[in-house]
Amino acid sequence: GNSVTQMEGPVTLxxxxxxxxxxxxxxxxxxxxxxxxxxxxxxLQLLLKATKADDKGSNKGFEATYRKETTSFHLxxxxxxxxxxAVYFCALxxxxxxxxxxxxxxxxxxxxx
Amino acid sequence: xxxxxxxxxYLVTQMGNDKSIxxxxxxxxxTMYWYKQDSKKFLKIMFSYNNKELIINETVPxxxxxKSPDKAHLNLHIxxxxxxxxAVYFCASxxxxxRRAEAFxxxxxxxxxx
Numbered sequence: 001g002n003s004v005t006q007m008e009g010p011v012t013l014x015x016x017x018x019x020x021x022x023x024x025x026x027x028x029x030x031x032x033x034x035x036x037x038x039x040x041x042x043x044l045q046l047l048l049k050a051t052k053a054d055d056k057g058s059n060k061g062f063e064a065t066y067r068k069e070t071t072s073f074h075l076x077x078x079x080x081x082x083x084x085x086a087v088y089f090c091a092l093x094x095x096x097x098x099x100x101x102x103x104x105x106x107x108x109x110x111x112x113x
Numbered sequence: 114x115x116x117x118x119x120x121x122x123y124l125v126t127q128m129g130n131d132k133s134i135x136x137x138x139x140x141x142x143x144t145m146y147w148y149k150q151d152s153k154k155f156l157k158i159m160f161s162y163n164n165k166e167l168i169i170n171e172t173v174p175x176x177x178x179x180k181s182p183d184k185a186h187l188n189l190h191i192x193x194x195x196x197x198x199x200a201v202y203f204c205a206s207x208x209x210x211x212r213r214a215e216a217f218x219x220x221x222x223x224x225x226x227x
Contacts, residue, residue: 032215034215036218038154042220042221043117043203043218043219043220043221044156044203044205044218045218046215046216046217049215087154089156093215093216099144099161099163099168099169099207100146100158100161100169101148101156101158101205101216103155103156103157105153105154105155106154106155106156108154
């Protein structure tokens with residue numbers, strides 16, 4: 001079956017620090033990959049996505065590259081802000097799973113001023 | 114305009130009661146979902162409908178029954194609520210099926226069973 005593994009949290013950083021949240025996946029087919037963000041008390045918002053190998057998704061200063069050879073989709077940001085504090089979820093979707101999203105465990109990020 | 118809206122946002126109820134959560138999307142999407150988020154923030158799919166047809170039904174107790182009166186609405190009815198049902202329930206919708214199915218989520222319904 002499909003699965004997504006994220007680095008364990010929580011992650012605490014100072015403002016302007018560099019962020020990496022690791023994500024690796026297992027899939028039976030050829031998945032699309034996503035990063036979703038959940039701010040406190042809110043629903044999930046799509047942060048970025050990539051649908052084929054070597055694609056780079058980017059949004060709001062965050063980036064992730066679809067690496068088929070290492071089955072990874074690590075999230076990076078060069079300089080985090082206090083407003084980036086949230087829970088980040090890596091997820092995949094593929095044809096054989098009937099369009100469902102399979103999520104990683106989520107990584108809580110706290111950015112201190 | 115809210116794209117995917119759920120009501121209520123908070124629901125506190127006693128064990129044994131029956132309750133419903135409603136979801137509506139104005140994105141014109143064909144597929145809708147219910148996801149459950151547990152206390153550790155883990156998200157898991159419960160159900161998925163495509164054009165009012167049930168296409169995913171995970172291992173969920175049959176006390177949970179989804180209903181889709183039309184493709185813009187997907188409601189969740191829960192009978193005989195138990196303490197373990199306490200969680201945040203998210204409705205979502207997507208346009209495409211399969212690997213490119215990027216989902217849009219509602220704000221969630223926090224259900225507390227006491």
